[in-house]
Amino acid sequence: NGQLAGMSYHLLGMNLAALMVGAPAALWLGALLLFPSLLISDAGWQAYPFNALALLLPPLAVNLSFRALVDRLPANIFVFIFLNGFIGSAAAMLLTGAVLTGVLDRTGAFSDGVMWGSAFPVFFLLSWAEAFISGAATAIFVALKPHWINTFDDGRYLKSTNKIW
Numbered sequence: 001n002g003q004l005a006g007m008s009y010h011l012l013g014m015n016l017a018a019l020m021v022g023a024p025a026a027l028w029l030g031a032l033l034l035f036p037s038l039l040i041s042d043a044g045w046q047a048y049p050f051n052a053l054a055l056l057l058p059p060l061a062v063n064l065s066f067r068a069l070v071d072r073l074p075a076n077i078f079v080f081i082f083l084n085g086f087i088g089s090a091a092a093m094l095l096t097g098a099v100l101t102g103v104l105d106r107t108g109a110f111s112d113g114v115m116w117g118s119a120f121p122v123f124f125l126l127s128w129a130e131a132f133i134s135g136a137a138t139a140i141f142v143a144l145k146p147h148w149i150n151t152f153d154d155g156r157y158l159k160s161t162n163k164i165w
Contacts, residue, residue, distance in 0.1 A: 012055065090131035098120070
């Protein structure tokens with residue numbers, strides 16, 4: 001009930017998935033995980049391609065951009081975790097929120113100004129949660145199971161620079 005009846009918000013986890021399995025595999029995994037939403041959605045199969053593109057491509061684009069940035073910086077495990085895990089996840093959620101809000105505002109699905117004034121600010125709150133969960137998981141995986149993060153290069157970040165012998 002209210003101005004935004006029918007809106008639902010959720011965390012994506014696509015940035016973490018892309019760090020773990022790579023962006024192409026994360027796209028397929030995300031598309032597969034969207035199938036159950038078809039069963040509960042009123043729009044059905046017609047909304048699936050739009051949902052897949054709007055929910056999956058922005059976070060994966062941000063992930064690839066942040067990974068390219070981190071690869072150009074000097075090798076530092078903290079920079080990898082902070083930029084790819086924390087900041088990348090927050091930026092991915094904000095970009096996804098901007099894309100979704102913009103498309104829904106442009107199509108006139110809700111009354112004028114409601115999307116940017118009421119719906120988009122929620123994505124700022126979601127971005128903090130997304131950043132905390134994905135960033136903490138990235139840090140834990142890098143510390144305990146670095147081979148679970150396929151985009152993490154052990155040779156680059158964990159090599160010893162002090163050679164005594």
